[in-house]
Amino acid sequence: MNKYITAYYMDEEDLMKGLRQMKAKGLKISDVLTPFPVHGIDKVLEIPRSRLTRVGFIAGAVGAAVAFGFQAWVFTIDYPLNFGGKPFFSVPSFIPVTFELTVLFAAFAMVIAFLITNKLSPGAKPLIHDERCTDDRFLVVVKVDDDSSDESISQIKLALAEAGAEGILLKA
């Protein structure tokens, strides 16, 4: 069982100022919950750049190869059909389907990867620290170990308070 200390801000500029102060003091912030993406937060929390773009690129390349390869195979090997004397291996007319499947594969792979890495799924039961952080609160979450002393907890609380956070709570 983990314990959490949470505290909130009412404004993203105060949040950013507070986060920088906490970081300077060496406080380890587990997560920040915000109602909308706050720019610059990635740097402070040291969130690495998402690799989802690579997933998209690879899936798009697979989609292109599958679509082009399949059409070429159908019309040159499996069942060559003469459509008005056009060449069997007619590259230009394979392009539209190839393009569409590239986009389809890339988009679906990225969204599926996005859901998996975020552990988002229909019916997922997330730990909701504060229902207002999808509305107008910017919540800072600090995870504390079960066996951590009261002293270290009160230190964290003090650090949060000094950084200007409100409503500091310890939750089991």
Add this chain to the structure above:
Amino acid sequence: MYTSPLREPLIRGNKNYKQVTDDILAPMAGTPSIYWYIGISIAGLGLLFGAWATYITVFYGIGEWGTNKTVGWAWDITNFVWWVGIGHAGTFISAILLLFRQKWRTSINRSAEAMTLIAVMCAGFFPLIHMGRLLLGFFIFPYPNTRLLWVNFNSPLLWDVFAISTYFLVSLIFWYVGLIPDLGTVRDRAKTKIRKAIYGFLSFGWTGSARHWSRHETVSLILAGLAAPLVLSVHTIVSFDFATSVIPGWHTTIFPPYFVSGAVFSGFAMVLTLMIISRKALNLEDYITVNHIESMNKIIILTGSIVGIAYLTEFFMAWYSGVEFETYAFFNRAFGPYAWAYWIMMTCNVITPQLFWFKKIRRSVLFTFIISIFVNIGMWFERFVIVVTSLHRDYLPSSWTMYRPTIVEVGLYVGTFGLFFTLFLLFIRVFPVIAIAEVKGVLKSSGEKTKTTGHE
């Protein structure tokens, strides 16, 4: 202190984040207003008319339509192209304007994308019903079958299948990924247990974690990057249905850009028609302001002018080509038996949008509403002119004929309107009509508060 004289705030009325949530979620709360019930009843009647027409078409066949040997494509393809075109504005707003970092799109992208999805459903209905034997509709997909046949990958009609289905699926996931954070907001504010459970399920367990937001932004950006060329490809491929044929009036290389700009043109008109009604009905006038309307009107002038130039270019090329059939096809469009349709198209699409050069008209809600309807009508006639007048007098004068729709075809068209408005009215009750998180993201930089306090 410096107050920018150039731009007015995107969101009016000194809102804080809580007020934004409250305002946008207000239409979803409580019981619907009487207007909503009236609206959905009328839409339902249209849907019933469409259901009857579908029944007649499926039971008795395509012979119930006014199409004939010469005019094999008529209202169904006209309606198909018209609806697909309308869908384009949603993707244009959410993808292309995102890539161009146009902040004003945040107020309208959600509902415009919903409009896209519904419009593509309406569009897809027409080719499906034109197949005649709906039960064999799945023959359009390449799957291993006992007939040992594949589909014809050289055919633009098959490209259409891939383009439209990809477009629908990608628009759907793009829209839903954008919805997830807002559904989290709805879940966290739900008062009843059932509502909490439903939106908990739909929101996929969104909490607003900074890591999730970071990935969410990456996914949204790349999806926009994918959707932008996709939307251009879809109407390009739709135009190939015509352009790759050998029918005078269809066999034209300018069709792809001409169709795409026409699609964006008609789509923005439809977005305007819907937004002007819904901003009033849902009390969202602080979010969808006159500035938004003006920005959309500017896009209408641009795309409308491109369409106008395309009409003139087509005419010039018909004469300049020196091809007798090509020249006649265009002469027949403008002065033949369907000249009335041609001149409705010219007036609505080329002349009326030019009124938006006047700032007063561009910023007038009433004028914009009227002109947006004109554009919708004009763009429907554009497709009618392209489809029917090019066909009705073909190479062989003995088969020249006229086309007029039957009540069944009218029913199918009205039915898609019923479907469109039914689903749109359900959408505004079930989902947040404006992207809440995105509006909050631009509130500081473009809200009224910053403008009055200014940059220090």
